[in-house]
Amino acid sequence: MSKSVLFIDDDETYLYVLERAAKAVDTDSGVYTARNGKDALEMIEGWRKANQKIPNVMFVDAIMPVMDGFEFLETFKTQREQYELLKDIVPIVMLTSSMNDSDREKALTIGLVEKYVVKPAGIKDTELMLAEIIQ
Amino acid sequence: MNTVYQEIFDCSPVAMLLVDEQSKIELANKHAEDLFEYSSEELIGEDIGILVPEETRKKHPGLVTGYFSSPLPRQMGVGRNLYGVKKDKSKFPVEVGINPIQADGKFYVMSSVIDITERMRAEERFKLAVDAAPNGMLMINESGIIELVNKVIEDIFGYGRDELVGEPIETLVPDDFKMPHPAFIKSYVADPEPRAMGIGRELFGKHKSGKLIPVEIGLQPILSGSDVFVISSIVDISYRKHAEKEIESKTEEIKEFSYRTSHDLKSPLLTIEGLADYIVEDISQGNTGSASENASRVKSLTKKLNRLVEDILILTKADLNAEEESVFDFNQYYEDVEEKFDFLLKENKIDISNIFMHKKPLLTQQTRLTQVLDNLIANALKYFDKNEENPYVRLNVFSDNRKLYIHVEDNGKGIPKRNHKDVFGMFKRFDDSGVAGSGLGLYMIKKHMQKLGGKISFESSPKGTTFYLEFVLDESAIG
Numbered sequence: 225m226s227k228s229v230l231f232i233d234d235d236e237t238y239l240y241v242l243e244r245a246a247k248a249v250d251t252d253s254g255v256y257t258a259r260n261g262k263d264a265l266e267m268i269e270g271w272r273k274a275n276q277k278i279p280n281v282m283f284v285d286a287i288m289p290v291m292d293g294f295e296f297l298e299t300f301k302t303q304r305e306q307y308e309l310l311k312d313i314v315p316i317v318m319l320t321s322s323m324n325d326s327d328r329e330k331a332l333t334i335g336l337v338e339k340y341v342v343k344p345a346g347i348k349d350t351e352l353m354l355a356e357i358i359q
Numbered sequence: 360m361n362t363v364y365q366e367i368f369d370c371s372p373v374a375m376l377l378v379d380e381q382s383k384i385e386l387a388n389k390h391a392e393d394l395f396e397y398s399s400e401e402l403i404g405e406d407i408g409i410l411v412p413e414e415t416r417k418k419h420p421g422l423v424t425g426y427f428s429s430p431l432p433r434q435m436g437v438g439r440n441l442y443g444v445k446k447d448k449s450k451f452p453v454e455v456g457i458n459p460i461q462a463d464g465k466f467y468v469m470s471s472v473i474d475i476t477e478r479m480r481a482e483e484r485f486k487l488a489v490d491a492a493p494n495g496m497l498m499i500n501e502s503g504i505i506e507l508v509n510k511v512i513e514d515i516f517g518y519g520r521d522e523l524v525g526e527p528i529e530t531l532v533p534d535d536f537k538m539p540h541p542a543f544i545k546s547y548v549a550d551p552e553p554r555a556m557g558i559g560r561e562l563f564g565k566h567k568s569g570k571l572i573p574v575e576i577g578l579q580p581i582l583s584g585s586d587v588f589v590i591s592s593i594v595d596i597s598y599r600k601h602a603e604k605e606i607e608s609k610t611e612e613i614k615e616f617s618y619r620t621s622h623d624l625k626s627p628l629l630t631i632e633g634l635a636d637y638i639v640e641d642i643s644q645g646n647t648g649s650a651s652e653n654a655s656r657v658k659s660l661t662k663k664l665n666r667l668v669e670d671i672l673i674l675t676k677a678d679l680n681a682e683e684e685s686v687f688d689f690n691q692y693y694e695d696v697e698e699k700f701d702f703l704l705k706e707n708k709i710d711i712s713n714i715f716m717h718k719k720p721l722l723t724q725q726t727r728l729t730q731v732l733d734n735l736i737a738n739a740l741k742y743f744d745k746n747e748e749n750p751y752v753r754l755n756v757f758s759d760n761r762k763l764y765i766h767v768e769d770n771g772k773g774i775p776k777r778n779h780k781d782v783f784g785m786f787k788r789f790d791d792s793g794v795a796g797s798g799l800g801l802y803m804i805k806k807h808m809q810k811l812g813g814k815i816s817f818e819s820s821p822k823g824t825t826f827y828l829e830f831v832l833d834e835s836a837i838g
Contacts, residue, residue, distance in 0.1 A: 321621075
């Protein structure tokens with residue numbers, strides 16, 4: 225069964241890297257991208273309204289303009305409680321360059337985040353990381 | 360008189376004079392002769408008044424008679440400064456002890472006189488030393504009454520020393536601590552040791568105006584016979600407290616800065632590494648198109664990084680350097696701006712105009728103000744409204760008697776209301792339309808304005824944004 229993945233990150237070049245790595249790991253996977261928390265929520269709402277399949281995994285960056293990762297998680301948490309359909313979306317992985325312990329704690333405390341991953345350098349590690357999570 | 364007693368009298372190390380009820384000197388010992396520089400023949404039979412300062416001479420006989428009405432062994436003139444007069448009419452400070460004597464049925468006064476010139480000099484030197492001390496020095500007795508203060512204490516607390524000497528130390532203690540303070544003194548006096556006061560607490564003194572002053576206090580007991588005095592050394596640490604706060608806020612700033620910088624620098628670097636890997640993969644797969652695309656991506660990311668590093672450098676310089684002030688030439692500046700931003704203006708068909716109505720010159724640091732205005736204008740151009748038919752940026756300058764005002768106005772997209780409070784924050788970007796920016800621009804502008812001594816504020820709506828700069832005009836720059 226094909227999986228689908230949503231990457232949320234403000235750096236569109238990095239999204240290219242993630243997309244390419246994801247495709248390399250699982251050629252059939254559907255890859256979706258959003259540039260910030262707000263756009264991501266809009267995409268999710270779009271799927272929900274159309275009763276379409278929602279990604280199996282979401283990768284969220286911590287620091288983004290307009291709506292950062294933490295804000296997105298908080299808002300999404302509230303939405304999940306409202307809509308049954310969204311309850312299937314897990315796991316969420318916070319993928320960020322921040323090695324800050326307090327950020328890690330903050331993410332894990334919100335409760336939706338299954339893993340806090342510091343962005344790996346280079347495609348090998350990126351692909352390994354994605355493989356581990358997507359499969 | 361008995362010869363033994365005569366010997367004792369004569370050889371006493373203290374000057375002694377025997378005076379009768381009529382104030383006549385009956386006997387004078389050797390020391391008295393030396394002290395007053397008379398021979399005993401010259402003294403005996405004379406009125407004791409000749410040894411007393413002229414001012415007191417008239418009333419002295421009255422004092423003698425008065426003494427005899429209730430003759431008690433005691434110190435003479437307690438609380439007053441007493442002086443004796445030598446044969447050469449010179450005055451010197453003395454201490455006089457008087458004792459009633461009855462001999463051969465007659466009443467006499469035996470007075471012992473001590474020259475305290477040296478002692479007074481020593482006391483004077485002590486007072487001068489205390490006064491010259493770089494710290495506040497204050498002495499209280501065991502009952503907590505102030506006996507001595509120095510100039511620094513006068514300065515710290517705003518009192519003259521006459522207002523403090525004789526008053527309880529609680530005058531200088533903040534109201535919250537007035538009640539327990541006497542008990543504190545009592546327990547200190549019972550077991551006095553040199554130490555700092557209130558370790559681990561913040562201590563305050565109360566200025567005459569009521570204002571509280573942060574202080575550091577050291578206590579030193581002085582034991583004089585059975586009396587205990589306490590000398591406290593008091594330092595006003597307001598300046599130090601202020602500096603501590605500055606350091607704390609700078610440290611916070613640095614922490615935030617490091618956190619944000621590392622993210623903003625690391626992200627593109629990570630991406631570049633990924634892209635480099637893909638270029639290698641692309642080449643090995645013969646996919647030159649993709650390789651070429653990725654190489655372009657690497658290039659634009661490195662440019663972005665470069666700009667960020669530059670901005671960071673400028674930011675640190677913004678904090679450090681101070682320039683010479685000179686009159687700001689707005690007309691020249693405007694010409695430069697039209698040139699500098701020519702491409703953006705033409706590309707996006709944005710109109711720039713100015714109104715310079717100020718009547719007074721502005722004396723300021725050229726580079727700083729130029730950076731501030733450049734930044735504001737660049738932002739206005741960057742965030743212009745694509746849907747607006749006639750996008751514009753205006754630079755207007757006015758003045759009144761006291762201030763010079765600069766307005767940078769645009770009819771662009773505006774700053775979302777919920778972001779208004781973060782506008783001058785570090786690394787804050789609000790727009791996601793792909794406009795490159797380090798998020799440091801307005802933060803730097805605020806720093807620059809602080810250094811220039813000016814104020815900055817803004818108004819923004821979806822119809823446009825205006826930044827307001829205000830400078831107080833230097834009196835000397837006028838006319």
